[in-house]
């Protein structure tokens with residue numbers, strides 16, 4: 001335990017949370033893996049080591065809770081029974097059930113619908129612009145689009161879609177390193193309400209199976225015994241949350257980076273990868289050692305934790321030329337914003353399609369935008385904007 005990263009990567013310091021990249025660079029120069037006494041875990045600071053942390057099979061995502069299962073609250077079982085927090089063979093079984101729905105072919109078929117929804121949202125932006133001379137891309141485009149898409153995929157009725165984002169926002173506060181007891185209590189309430197809502201919706205689908213993904217999950221639960229009742233709810237809740245949180249923030253961060261760079265966007269596919277790399281919406285993922293494991297010259301003892309810093313990995317000069325520059329046509333772009341290894345984002349093709357469609361359509365309508373006001377979230381793990389107001393500039 002040579003270097004302590006806590007003073008360098010001080011996540012209680014709002015300035016560092018607002019712009020962690022200089023601290024990441026300093027941390028990377030010090031050591032590829034270092035102890036962080038504030039977080040109580042090891043941190044991987046570079047691309048190669050973060051990638052290795054996510055792929056090493058002795059470093060797992062295991063839900064550890066000391067209370068007996070019978071006394072677990074909803075938060076605990078929503079996580080213990082989710083794909084994100086499980087390991088093989090359970091992970092393999094759950095992943096197989098949902099991966100089919102998010103394969104490239106299936107997702108590609110959503111393209112016209114995503115384009116149509118984007119068009120409608122851009123009309124809302126135009127109306128806002130007309131009235132106020134500016135519009136908030138988060139409230140009017142980045143947030144509603146992925147919520148509408150994932151709700152539609154799962155079959156959440158139109159009238160209920162407004163419930164999803166507040167529940168999800170309350171729950172994800174639990175992933176932050178600087179959360180408060182009140183936020184924890186609010187997350188517990190949101191978990192209970194969200195789980196009860198999904199249970200009721202699944203009971204309804206069991207009566208009338210439809211074309212949606214929730215119906216598929218209900219069929220898997222009832223037909224083949226491959227999905228337990230709790231796993232079904234945990235999967236639906238995770239998809240509804242993971243299916244939009246990072247996309248909202250990825251859009252806002254990427255657009256802000258692009259506009260600040262003044263660069264001209266070229267091919268949409270390359271632009272999306274740079275959007276995800278330059279200011280990654282998910283910054284930190286933890287793993288727990290299931291056996292003593294050497295990584296980046298440090299031994300992580302069984303039971304200890306190590307975190308991959310995705311945003312730091314994605315600015316590593318050993319992999320990316322001029323990593324702080326936003327280059328819309330960067331190619332190759334081996335960022336790890338979607339993770340790596342067995343938990344690699346299952347929604348990657350959907351997220352890419354949503355981003356390419358929405359950023360592309362926004363810039364087609366208003367090729368020269370400028371940011372007039374930006375309000376960053378105070379959170380580190382989920383990095384994004386509350387609001388990002390833009391206006392066409394002349």
Ligand code: HEM
Pocket residue numbers: 054061083084085095102150238239242243244246247250276281282285286336337338339340342343344345346347348350351
């Ligand atoms: C820009 C958008 C997105 C980003 C940056 C992102 C990023 C990630 C990352 C980094 C992981 C790995 C976590 C880990 O290793 O512990 C992950 C997993 C996951 N993501 Fe995404 N994601 C995005 C969008 C989506 C969407 C649209 C969906 C669903 C439709 C989704 C569903 C999931 C699920 C279910 C997992 C867990 C996979 C597993 O454990 O095997 N994500 N995502």
